[in-house]
Amino acid sequence: MNELYRLATGPLLWASFAVFVGGSLFRLLELFLLARRRERFLFTYLSLRYSLRSIGHWIVPFATVNWRRHPVLTIVTFAFHLSLLITPLFLLAHVVLWDEAWNVSWPALPDAWAIVLSLIVIAGCVFFFVRRRVTPEVAYVTSASDYVILGLTAAPFVTGVIAYYQWFDVRLFTLLHVVSGEALLVAVPFTRIRHMLFAPLTRAYMGSEFGAVRHARDW
Amino acid sequence: MRRLAATGVIAAALAVLWALGAGSQEEMKAVSSDPFPRPQRPPAVFAHDAHNEKAGIEACNECHHVYEGGRRLEDESSEDRRCADCHGLSDENGRPGLRKAFHRNCQGCHLERRRGPILCGECHRRR
Numbered sequence: 001m002n003e004l005y006r007l008a009t010g011p012l013l014w015a016s017f018a019v020f021v022g023g024s025l026f027r028l029l030e031l032f033l034l035a036r037r038r039e040r041f042l043f044t045y046l047s048l049r050y051s052l053r054s055i056g057h058w059i060v061p062f063a064t065v066n067w068r069r070h071p072v073l074t075i076v077t078f079a080f081h082l083s084l085l086i087t088p089l090f091l092l093a094h095v096v097l098w099d100e101a102w103n104v105s106w107p108a109l110p111d112a113w114a115i116v117l118s119l120i121v122i123a124g125c126v127f128f129f130v131r132r133r134v135t136p137e138v139a140y141v142t143s144a145s146d147y148v149i150l151g152l153t154a155a156p157f158v159t160g161v162i163a164y165y166q167w168f169d170v171r172l173f174t175l176l177h178v179v180s181g182e183a184l185l186v187a188v189p190f191t192r193i194r195h196m197l198f199a200p201l202t203r204a205y206m207g208s209e210f211g212a213v214r215h216a217r218d219w
Numbered sequence: 220m221r222r223l224a225a226t227g228v229i230a231a232a233l234a235v236l237w238a239l240g241a242g243s244q245e246e247m248k249a250v251s252s253d254p255f256p257r258p259q260r261p262p263a264v265f266a267h268d269a270h271n272e273k274a275g276i277e278a279c280n281e282c283h284h285v286y287e288g289g290r291r292l293e294d295e296s297s298e299d300r301r302c303a304d305c306h307g308l309s310d311e312n313g314r315p316g317l318r319k320a321f322h323r324n325c326q327g328c329h330l331e332r333r334r335g336p337i338l339c340g341e342c343h344r345r346r
Contacts (some may be wrong), residue, residue: 002333002336002338003333005337005338006330070310092259093339098317100323103310110257110259163339163346164340164344166340166344170338170339170340170341171338172338174339174340
């Protein structure tokens, strides 16, 4: 088991970082080339000011009509995404590992907080799963891969909580935690999770078109 | 009669051993985390003597070391002092902070020898 753990935290970790970074850069380049081929004139009105104005509105809960129209979804979405990003970056155990591998360090969350944030992520995945099943307009645009990415997202958090409390076999669940986290990183460029890279660009595109061309709001 | 005598001798020996055991200080079962202001994990399991015997570590200064001018002294040891006496909470030019010192010392050897625990939950065990 420890040999598998060494494999997962050594070569596999490097491979997953490489695929995550390389794949993400490739996706961005691909998008840029597509925009240049199909919508050349986009670059004539692309505006930093209107881009930031759009991002600024969409990044604040209830600052857009759409957010206000779906209050429950808005609260869940914001709580979910914030927890999803904050937990892995500020989890004490991860800060310890960065410090001990690279001598870089930053403040960490107390473990009790990290548990609460992890439970929010898991609850969010359950919410989105149920929503895909019961809301007709969402079910209509749902494919199998949407369920797969919900599972991929939940997995590192579920196994992390189990390993933290040392339920079942702590070695097995620590290993599953590492491997599922790597799988999630690798999945970013190849699944709809890439909205993590594209969301700000989508807003820049919409914001610029509405602001500079249509002279209207996009929120 | 021989039987009875032998039993008596064994019983006496056991009594002496028990007295010695009770008289000596309580055996160490875990590394205390009390130098840390707000410990977040259960103290790491470490049955001092049994561990070192099982791992076949002879030299006390494998862990209880003394440095002078950046070099480790071969024939000096510091078991009369706690790690926290020399290792502060954060790193200090070349001297690892306390948490890192423990982890480098314990995990470092386990990784090198490919024996002994390397996962968080194997050392910081909840009961």
